[in-house]
Amino acid sequence: MAPEKPTEPKGLLQTHDLYKYILETNVYPREPEPLKELRSLTAPHPWAVMGTAPDAGQMIGLLLKIAGAKKALEIGVFTGYSLLLTALTIPNDGKIVAIDVNRESYEIGRPVIKKAKVEHKIDFIESEALPALDKMLENPENEGSFDFAFVDADKINYINYHERIMKLLKVNGIMVYDNTLWFGSVAQPESSVLDEFKKGRVSTIEFNKSLAADPRIETSMVPLGDGLTICRRLY
DSSP: OOOOOOOOOOSSOOOHHHHHHHIIIIIGGGSOHHHHHHHHHHTTSTTGGGSOOHHHHHHHHHHHHHHTOOEEEEEOOTTOHHHHHHHHHSOTTOEEEEEESOHHHHHHHHHHHHHTTOGGGEEEEESOHHHHHHHHHTSGGGTTOEEEEEEOSOGGGHHHHHHHHHHHEEEEEEEEEEOTTGGGGGGSOGGGSOHHHHHHHHHHHHHHHHHHTOTTEEEEEEOSTTOEEEEEEOO
8 A cells, every 4th residue: 555645634624734643643543444545546536635535534434333324325426435434334234325427436436345345235326416316205215214314516406405315314314414614615705715616615605504594403513624514313
């Protein structure tokens, strides 16, 4: 395995040395080898920043174990770091429905997933997420059947995904949304935000407001990676 490359902060921890300390002291020593391999494989990708931050992944793994999750949903896969993490964590007879519009990126990580012998847990659907979720909801057996959901996809549709996940998730089920601090831009004046972040910033601010006002969930925003919002369905 190649030596660890320096990892720049993905948004919130602006001190490189502090972020490096967290990774080297707490995250990397416990990161399973298949995840290290997939992270190394993804690093040269021009959009490698889209991969789940390993410190955020550590939290997701802990939540999966606390929830005793067996059936999971993932919207937005990229090369599959969080997908592999979930597959390694849930029981051998567990299942993950993974939705992504681009199978090409998933195929980059698929050999590592196969090598880890967890591919049988994954049902990969190449599709835009909204029609795929609507099709799932056509089957009454899917409603209230998922223990866990992770969303790392197009920010403009987070609100729409949330409404469908609320129907698919069990009461007390956990959902996690990534990038909810959007490189810190949610707290910056619009005039100082780079053009490429502006659209996502607006969508993320509106989504964060909607979660804070949603009485159906408990929620906590955590400054890991690019910001995770963790929710529990109450009813």
